[in-house]
Amino acid sequence: MSATAAETAAFSTGLTAPFALARFLEADAGPARLGLVAGERIRPLEEADLGAPDLNAFLAAPDWDRLEALTAADGPWRPVSDVTLTAPVQPLQIVQAGANYRTHVIDLVVAHAPADDPRPESEIREDAARMMDERAATGEPYFFIGLPGAVAGDDVPLVLPSYSDQHDWELELAVVIGQEGFRLTPEQAMDHVAGYTICNDITTRDRVFRADSKGIGADWYRSKNAPGFLPTGPFLVPAHFVDPSDLGITLDLNGERMQDASTSDLLFGLPALVAAASLNMPLLPGDLLLTGSPAGNGAHWGRLLRDGDLMEGSVQGLGTQRVRCIAEGAGGSR
Template identity: 70%
Template sequence: MTTTSGHLAAPFAFARYRDGDAVHLGLAAGDRIRPLAPEDLGAGGLNGFLAAPDWDRLQDIAEADGPWLPLDSVELTAPVEPRQVLQTGANYRTHVIDLVVAGLDKDDPRSPEEAREWAGRMMDERREHGEPYFFIGLPACVVGDDVPLVLPGYSAKHDWELELAVVIGAEAFRVSRDAAMDHVAGYTIVNDITTRDLVFRRDMKEIGTDWYRGKNAPGFLPTGPFLVPAPFVEPANLKVRLELNGKVMQDATTDDLLFDIPALVSAASQNMPLLPGDLLLTGSPAGNGAHWGRLLRDGDVMTGSIEGLGTQVVRCVGEGQ
């Protein structure tokens, strides 16, 4: 059974679902889903379609009779097949201000309010004159919420970071901010799991961060349930919410992004071409486990939702349990 709400808000969206050992690409519309073959897409597969999406073609399919199934009768998995995953760090203004203020020296003479104002001015200066901060994730970590999140036994400090993820359409290489949205095919939800005590190297602090070990374990990028086409999403002010065992931990909107989506796509495309189907994560708002002093445990259930993109439910299992 699908772990989504069972109904899609957008007129239609891509999803992928299991049929025994096979995984099929499907078109979800309302509370139904149907398989999509290459002849339906007019392309060899999902990424081929995203390279030059024809949304009218899919609208016609969504309105037609055919082999529809109840959406809640299938098990959804990750709706994308990226070749590259780029992740954005320190990109929610309030979250970064919280981190800066929390890291101030205890002898700092400023009040918390003065420190927040100072940190806010720093963030505004960064937004005006700085650049986004990217690192690379492994596509093999992308899974659906049909796969339990196994918490590796080498740490007890695994954390959540719910994020809006951009799905690239037409290849983007050194595109401008003004042209960037022409290369966005759609959006999905990603929970960027992080092992906190592996992010910074202890053996040689001068090296700095170790994102490979800190973020790339099996299943550390729960994704989906849907790939919602860009024409149906206004990404500038979406609600982002994560609950842990029913308690709200993250609750923000994307209008707090330091660098918006055109800025992110443009900056990320300056080094390497972004390919159709690639994921570009936009950063996570305040409220992760490190903030609350409560990290993931065996038996935890994370319910993550982004306005208009559905809901994913990720169940945590301790390694060896």
């Protein structure tokens, strides 16, 4: 996690779990290493410590008791603030849920109601609420696919591509898959969740719909998958430490609160999401499943990302990611 001197002095992991996993960089600029975080300390995890050759192999059959025992052991512990944290996961697949916060979708229906709609706003909102309740009762989650190459930690700035000035934020709770799962039922789904992390699903708004292909639908490839467009982490928190049913989600832009919601407002809960996502392809150890973003993105506020912005995104108990934005060409080369 990169930080100014003032931010470093006030550093706190923001974790409530006894321990979590992270990946970190050392001063010699070698490859990222897997680490165990306990309190404000971190120690590297070797293969012998992990009992598996790598992170995803561990997540396939996680032995959390093994790691918990290490938290009380002597070893090469150091302050977390002494290392640079990067994305805590290396997924092979990323599945993303869209339109999955009830209040957010209702707000969107109201905002996009035709100007000649004779109904008062209260009636439009009530009709939208009924539509969402019916969708939750009889419908299915909506998914699209992200590219693993877009995953980045907050150790690097978010480079805002010069082809647009409409880059937006969408903070989300992300599920990290453990044991491989294919065509799961909702009752089986949570047994395949290893843990949770934070993702910010950056979107270029004027690339979502194409003028030359209006009948095809949203173009999520062009609008979402630029390098670094999925800031992730900084921690992977074991699932048994987290109740995902009512977690606070907040995003501050330059110190001003933009998103402030709870996962209790999810239209489809995690068992339904994981089960539905597993129907087409097996979910693999280390994969990410994004659960959707609540109201309060830049399109709502009429204020999109600019050079120099600082986003601070938190999910209750999972820590905080701090992502600085730079314009392409202003120190950014992508």
